[in-house]
Amino acid sequence: MSDTNSRIADIVNANAVVLFMKGTPLFPQCGFSSRAVAILEHCGVEFASVDVLQDQDIRQGIKAYSDWPTIPQLYVKGEFVGGSDIMMEMFEAGELQQLLQDQQITN
């Protein structure tokens, strides 16, 4: 468990933008993950992704990591931003773009 926690910490700290999702950006396996990918693509940012379906430890561990019960989960510069609903709300309000810009991530 703590081992999984440190693996997750390494991932979120090593990637400026990382999405934990079901499937891959090209082949999302869940509507919510698909929506999260679409939002990030609209923002025009490069992002890393982790397919939780390939790793049961990560799949369970990521829920404990941010005390958040669902997947997808977006992390920017090591901070948990939210799931797909929050991403959509932030995107529609321009806040997600602002956050990425503030973190100097946008192209």
Add this chain to the structure above:
Amino acid sequence: MAMAADDIAAMIKAALPDAEVEITDLAGDGDHYAARVVSAAFAGKNRVQQHKLVYEALGGRMGGALHALQLTTAVPN
């Protein structure tokens, strides 16, 4: 394992008594819902904290019995 819309609303209201809860059955299959929750309890909290309050109200069912709940939270006007 699906949940009835009324059960979802009742659990949220039990935890957040002032909440206005609007549940929409998105697919008509009793398994994919959207919920809009308006409560004064969200005041001063960010979106992650607001959503966590609703998830707590659902007592661990989120991501389990309740697969798909598209959630929107707001503070009353």
